[in-house]
Amino acid sequence: MELKALPKPLKFILFVSRVLLKLHKNQKKALRRTLSNTHGSSFKSQTLISEVDHTNLSQKTLIFDVEETLLRSSSVFPYFMLVAFEAGSLIRAFMLFALYPLLFLVDDELSIKIMVMVSFFGTKKDGFRVGSSVLPKFFLEDVGVEGFDVLRRGKKTVGVSKLPQIMVECFLKDYLEIDYVFGRELKVHGDYFVGLMNDNKNIIEHRINEMLEEDDQAIYFSNKFAKHDWISCSKEVYVVRNGEKKAWQILPKERYPKDLIFHDGRLAFRPEPLRMLVMFMWFPFAILLSIFRTIIALTMPYGALIPILAFTGLQLKLTNNNSNLDVTSDDHKQHKGRLYVCNHRTLLDPLYLSFGLKRPFAAVTYSLSRMSEILSPIKTVRLTRDRDQDAKTMDKMLRLGDLVVCPEGTTCREPYLLRFSPLFAELSDHIVPVALDSYVTMFYGTTAGGLKCLDPFLFMMNPNPVYRVQFLDQIHGVSSQASETKSTRFDIANYVQSEIGKTLDFECTSLTRKDKYLVLAGNEGFVNSTSNKR
Structure with a gap:
């Protein structure tokens, strides 16, 4: 059938499809050029488990995305729910739960901003101890053995999180012995959280560069290509596939670097x-x-x-x-x-x-x-x-x-x-x-x-x-x-x-x-x- 013989609506659909396909191909080419210019020949697209096992990491600095390469689940909703319930109230927790359908309709960044606002607004900074007394237990129960084993092989480890630093710092430093933790900073007014985060653009990259020494060989771990601005701090990039994460085993309690003996909070289950x-x-x-x-x-x-x-x-x-x-x-x-x-x-x-x-x-x-x-x-x-x-x-x-x-x-x-x-x-x-x-x-x-x-x-x-x-x-x-x-x-x-x-x-x-x-x-x-x- 010739193209001229097709109905006009079908011609229009084919035309739009071709335009979208062409734009998609151009975007992929531009992304490849960006990665090539950023990392040069040192960029490596490899999976964390299958390729890193044969790599010597003992003298390298490992920079990893906490939610994407250490935790088995990429959902951060349960951790904000714990903050809302334990540091807030039952009503605040119900408000966050009621907003859960909305979180599907917005992008990841806006979703986190909404959860931060609901969970932290009006909470007193000095009295906030959920990050050290409640959250470590639930974070530890979601750590994957495979990702944990790789990170333990590095000379220096740097955890980068999209969550507020006050939520993840104790878990990473005290219980997993991570050397450096970089998360989001919350705005405070009069010793109370206002439910907003400081602008994170280029700040983490600057902090990582300050931490790195001249002879440090940095390796970055994530499950998405060129997701963050601080990827330029690394000479090598390793990618974790979602399929691999689903097959990861939970880190046994006897392998915790520090025993979890004390924890607080009322919820005895992971608040999915x-x-x-x-x-x-x-x-x-x-x-x-x-x-x-x-x-x-x-x-x-x-x-x-x-x-x-x-x-x-x-x-x-x-x-x-x-x-x-x-x-x-x-x-x-x-x-x-x-x-x-x-x-x-x-x-x-x-x-x-x-x-x-x-x-x-x-x-x-x-x-x-x-x-x-x-x-x-x-x-x-x-x-x-x-x-x-x-x-x-x-x-x-x-x-x-x-x-x-x-x-x-x-x-x-x-x-x-x-x-x-x-x-x-x-x-x-x-x-x-x-x-x-x-x-x-x-x-x-x-x-x-x-x-x-x-x-x-x-x-x-x-x-x-x-x-x-x-x-x-x-x-x-x-x-x-x-x-x-x-x-x-x-x-x-x-x-x-x-x-x-x-x-x-x-x-x-x-x-x-x-x-x-x-x-x-x-x-x-x-x-x-x-x-x-x-």
Whole structure:
């Protein structure tokens, strides 16, 4: 068929198609010329995994795009959602979630600007700790092994991110040991973020050039050609294909350069859009469920509340390895109760211990909100961190009945045990170690920088929270041991810690409450700075 015989509309479509095809070819040629002029013969279009394995990187500076070549997912929405939820509020998080469809209709740069505005506007700069206490956990869980292995081979590593620097710096420097981090800077007015970023044009390129020494051989890693202005800082360019990233494996926790022991925040899941939709739909029902579970725990006898709570989805798994719980000890002859020593997972630890044995206990604690103290169905007594006074208080409570103590002094979410305070070893001849573990899918029931009065309620808001309680063999305290085999209170505390660690497969550490709060809250974890410390 001749072209003249075609209808006019079809002729017009063919003409437009030819013009667009010609423009596309010219654009590709111009791009090739630009790359050639910029990098000369040193430009290499290679994939990160298949080609770099045979390249010696030990004397080279590796400049990498954090989101494109280190993280498995290129979506940054979950990280801004964490900022909106943890540093902002539930309402701010819902606003960001509602804007998610709009983010598809705009380009990548405008999308980030929108998320920055919603997440950061009005947030106080000095009080912002999400970047160091919350985000590292979620970033680490998205690191690809293949990309991480390549970056560890360089002499010097430089991470470049399109996210605000305050979000990525702690994760990259403290946990992955990246030498330099260059991200976006946020504008501040009167110590508050205004939700805007400084103009980034040529700034990062200038900062990278200042960092590079004359003899540095820089290599750039990205998954897109000539995407950034700072590509000119590199003599070689390696490209990561999206297909390769999808096949990457998650970096195992045992390979973290620095162990992730402490982290904060309420969300226990990666806040992808679909998961956030489920959370927002569940939230109203979760509040009612939490109130119902609390009322049952406060009002019903043990024989009735345990099956009712199990019916609502709350699981208690009890293991009793101690065959001597009913044996009369010297302490009982002295009218003393048993001392249950357990690791600390949530504020509900003593309560679940009470549920497990179906009898009430008294519990001593270092920090407890007034609301939790009022609502607690068991007796709770505050400790002062004054050694002599706390010893008298615990001895008095033991003479009134059984007592529960968590010698770690604070909770820890990860599979680690903090240092056990040895005070308990001097107070009783009948010490029962108890190994506790909990599991949640939606909300954490602990916090270092948030409202502690909400801890029990948020734990109860989970659809199927799980608690494991394991009683171990009893041990003797310092006073009852023979002089030739007598152990110190420190030996007993370390022994109890190690036995609980073996039971739970947790790692024992010498870290304390002070270490936790310095990492997560920037303080030592004391309400009153003049309080005595042991």
